[in-house]
Amino acid sequence: MPVAPTLKSRRANRRYAADVGLLVVAAAFVLPLAWVVLSALDPDAGLQVKIPDGVTLDNFDAVLEPDITFTPLLNSLILCGGATLLTVVCAALAAYPLSRFRSRLNRPFLLTILFATSLPITAIMVPVYALFVQVDLIDTMQGTIFFFAASQLPFAIWLMKNFMDGVPKELEEAAWTDGASSFQSLLRIVLPLMGPGVGVVTVFSFVMMWGNFFVPFMLLLSPDQMPASVSINDFFGNRGTVIYGQLAAFSVIYSTPVILLYVLVARRLGGGFALGGAVKG
């Protein structure tokens, strides 16, 4: 071993040290993930990570039933799809004047929006429940969709406005002189140019709602309307002993769409992508 290590060898050593450190953390983080994947394929799954006794698709077979999988997933899709659509449309419309026109109201409005992005939504669920009972929106899909959209809107507007600021104004000015209205130029020029940005807002809203448990848990009551995030609890309790293999299989089915969506967006925008940027403003 050299007495005085050169800068280069010191760097190489440091890289090994960093690799080892990261791998230790990765090993700790991967254990629960390994459990769900292995148990889903295991005919005799328990609570521990173990190599399956044999690989089987029986667990998937057992849960791929209308009551267990298809209806809850469809409900999730209606709920999150509807609310995402509403969020993205409202956010795009609202972001346009904020990004394009100067007004004294912009700053206070944006500050309010930013303030709202970080409010703990969990805290207002009890009053929302009480309010929904009074106006008869409790246990309705549309009520839940409206609330989902409203809770996601502040962040969506904020993100959308930042992406829109990146589209140069000159392109639109040409269209304006040709007599295009603001709405036309938003639809034909701005939105197509910020496709990836709209994609990020859409995927982010959808993923947040897809995984949200508390909102549908509070606002929906009848079992046939429950999305997957709530119905997954049925694997526990009511049916006596828990069949962990099936729970794992359902978890895999329910989680796959959001993981795929995330990969899609991350690929498109490279690594740490927009969230870091969005957070910093």
Place this chain on the structure above:
Amino acid sequence: MTAAPPAGPGVVKTAPGPTAPPPTPKSRSLRRALTRALPVSPAVVLLVLFLAGPIAYCAYIAFTDLQLTGQAESSFVGFDNFREAFQDEAFLNAVWLTLVFTVLSSLIGQNTLGLALASLMQRASKPVRTLTGGIVITAWVLPEVVAGFLLYAFFRREGTLNAILDWLHLPSQNWLFTLPILAVSFANVWRGTAFSMLVYSAALNEIPKEITEAAEVDGAGGWRRMWHITLPMIRRSIGTNLMLNTLQTLSVFGLIWVMTRGGPGNRSQTLPLFMYEQAFQKSMIGYGTAVALLLLVVGSLFSVVYLRLLRTEV
């Protein structure tokens, strides 16, 4: 639209019809402002009805004795709910557990681990970096309830953690029973670290290479470089990240609900779970909402600090 052609001396000016008064500059600019603001209105309507409305309603029913069942009228009770809360041992227990949960999982756990991962990633080789990043981010993208199940299985008596401890000949125990708040805090670290990691990765990438290299050539060791150069340069990201992590952690419900239901007893019952129990299992909507309002106020304070951190950028 521009100035009218000068009228000749002999031309009689026709008075403008009552139906079309010439728009004064003021009313025209007002109308333009309104047209321009029109696209904002759907968002504003949604936000007012479904976000501001409930918040206002929250502030109102927190001062009433509204109950879930069997009571036609609720009456105004002033600060009774709050007075009751601060004498309620279960509430104080929830405040304490929320504090423990937030400090352990957000301030110490997610924040420090996120920074450590991000700075290790700066030096690690690419495959290791990609692999670790992928695993940590997967934990973050998973739906909250699924994450809850995975960590429930991990911490159960028959779970993976105890199997590993047995293998290492260390004493195993029923984590969800003996140390439930620690178990849910670790669960939150597992689930939330990716966010800090992404924020810090972005921040570290923006530090010019020359600066760290110069310090390295001058012989500053890893820790000193971190303390004197890196941390001061990313302090704004640290502030932002701490705020957002804390706000996120304050409102965690599903994860704890799935893992322990706040139990055993109420030994992992943080404020959101306490609020839920009071409002629905004990039917005290007024009291539950008072707790919610306190949570909201704490959240708003953090929000305001966060806004101040971002102040220069809006």
